[in-house]
Amino acid sequence: MLQNEESLSWALPEGPGVYMWKLSLRVPHHLQTDPASMTQWLNRLCQLPTAKIGECRLGHSVLLAGLEIRGAGLPTDKIAALLSFLTEKPRRRWMTQFLQELSANLPAMYVGETGNLAARTTQHMTGLSDFGSAMINSSEVEWPDLDLQYLAVGSKDAEARQASFRKTLEYISATLTVAGYTRRPG
Structure with missing residues (x-):
C-alpha cells in the first residue's frame, strides 16, 4: 500500500482527467x-x-x-x-x-474527476477520500481486486480541461456505468 508521502506520478499523468475504479477480472x-x-x-x-x-x-x-x-x-x-x-x-x-x-462490461464501482490524476489516485489509495477510506476499511475488497481506468483530458483544449466539463464527463460516466460507490457525480 502507498504511504501518504508517495505519489503515483511515475505511473499516471499529473494532469486533469476522469477516472473509474472497476472490479479487476485479471486472473x-x-x-x-x-x-x-x-x-x-x-x-x-x-x-x-x-x-x-x-x-x-x-x-x-x-x-x-x-x-x-x-x-x-x-x-x-x-x-x-x-x-x-x-x-x-x-x-x-x-x-x-x-x-x-x-471486464469491459462490468459497472464502475466509483467514478471521479480531478485536476491531477496521479495526486487524486494517491489520495484514494492512502484513504484520504471517502472511496479510498471505504476500500481500506473493507474486510472484503482490497486494492488488487480493482482496476483503475482513466481518460486524461488533453492539454491542448483549455475548455476541455475546465472542472465544469470534467464534472459533466464524470456525471455521464457515473450514470452510464451505475457507479455504486459514487456519492455525488458531477
Missing part, C-alpha cells in the same frame, strides 16, 4: 495453474460488494438506512462445473481470456 498468474484456486478466486469475486450506499433520505419522512449490492457467489453445481472445466490448461487460458473480455 493472478499464480492461480492460472490451479483449477481449485482459480475457482475459489472467481467465487470470491462474485461475492464482493459492487455498490454501497450509506444513509440516504428518500423523501420527507422516508430514510434508507443503507444498501449494499453484491453477487451471491457461485452455487455448488456451478463450482463443480467450473472445477471440471478448468482441469485442462487450454481451458484455463480460455477462461482467463473470457474474463478479460467480460
